[in-house]
Amino acid sequence: MEERQISKAVIKRLPRYYRYLGEILNSGVERISSGELSSKMQVTASQIRQDLNNFGGFGQQGYGYNVKYLYDEIGKILGVNQVHPMIVIGGGNFGHALANYADFEKNGFVIKAIFDVREDMIGTSVRGIPVLMMDELESYLKKVDVEIAVLTLPKSKVKEVANQLIACGIKALWNFAHLDLDVPDDVVVENVHLVDSLMQLSYRITSYEKKEK
Amino acid sequence: MEERQISKAVIKRLPRYYRYLGEILNSGVERISSGELSSKMQVTASQIRQDLNNFGGFGQQGYGYNVKYLYDEIGKILGVNQVHPMIVIGGGNFGHALANYADFEKNGFVIKAIFDVREDMIGTSVRGIPVLMMDELESYLKKVDVEIAVLTLPKSKVKEVANQLIACGIKALWNFAHLDLDVPDDVVVENVHLVDSLMQLSYRITSYEKKEK
DNA sequence: TAGATTGTTAATCGATTAACAATC
């Protein structure tokens, strides 16, 4: 039950480990030491070992880590060994782009439907994913098992829709709207704040130029 | 010249302060204390004061902070008081979505052109933003001042294009491809790794369910 | 002046790095 809380910083690094290990695996390498991985990834070997040991001992003294095994184990930790059915709310440009992006499926994130309010989208589909109307949402969620709802709708409507989704039992929101959602404890929200990301870039440009003067 | 290095954690919080202050400003509030802001934003008042004091004393004892002034000052720190001309490389779904997203412009991030290789896009435009061909890129960059290049092209082509851009003098890359770019010291890269974000969400779903058992 | 709240120093907490005994 009560597992030790893993820090956010560690979780944030896991997908990157997973990605590098996948590439190393594809290149046919069988084993790797924390030292080798360290130099590839530009993090310390110590950090790699500490991070991994939060979840258990995946390596072997004198040998290192078996790439395939470690890759799979990190996959399990991240939950990408399972299928995560998703729906996209908002059939605008962003919703379309996400639905068209095949990389998600490779990791088990499967978009089942797109919801929108625009009536001219009735009957359309994106890469085989049907576009449904928002008023069908609740009945849809009663029939179909959905784990993650992706929010790509206008800021003004997000809160209302999020509440509706939560009321229907959705426990995970991937939020692209530029606001913070206030949700119950058992609902997880991951934000993608593109404007914030751009501002951080802008800060770094500005501060770099300042330093040079 | 040699300013004290501001930590990444602080920079990451600045856009959020900026957003909240913008909303508070719009609601007509003139002054705010770190305590009030603290309860709105769910961070400690102490952190707010520490963060701000990295850049100077923006408040006044006994009074708090003038919302408009603080908002503007953070804007300057982030560089959103300036115009940042951008180009988008990759006219696919994502490039289109970004070009259509008007929120960037509000903060000074203006997309000037979209570049693609697909010849059927010649002469087209998105919201008035022209789509140009990749072979025009270098001559375009000689004529037009561009600060940020947005990379929304297939993984396989990103590195090559990034090098080309850097050779043309671009100093800032906003990278949507799922790989880490290796760039010179004077070039800044901000990554948007959507798959990583989704995996973090997935981890939190999985670990939450585990705890509940 | 008294009250409020900042700016800033000190204390605490957590994360990263270093070191090394355990062990393959």
Add this chain to the structure above:
DNA sequence: TAGATTGTTAATCGATTAACAATC
């Protein structure tokens, strides 16, 4: 067995929080 490399403890570093003197 000797060499390599992990798992893990200890040391360091940095970030957050608490406390309070300065001051509006």
